[in-house]
Amino acid sequence: MLVITRKSSESFTIGDKVKINILDISGDKVKIGIEAPKDIVIMRSEVLETISSNIEAVATDRIPDLGLLKKKLLDKK
Known part of the structure; x- marks a missing residue:
């Protein structure tokens, strides 16, 4: 497992097509946004x-x- 540390408003990518955005961190909850093609099931x-x-x-x-x-x-x- 790869562990990545990110701050709010930072992002990382998986492959060429998937981007993970850290939208908000509040207490023990992290809100993420995922940008991916429609054929990828999330x-x-x-x-x-x-x-x-x-x-x-x-x-x-x-x-x-x-x-x-x-x-x-x-x-x-």
């Missing part, structure tokens, strides 16, 4: 974690119980 970590866990929950709900499926198919014969 998401807070907690939102991404929630989405990932929801996707996993849906995926596991849809995995069929193969034993139960086999039993149902055999019962139909």
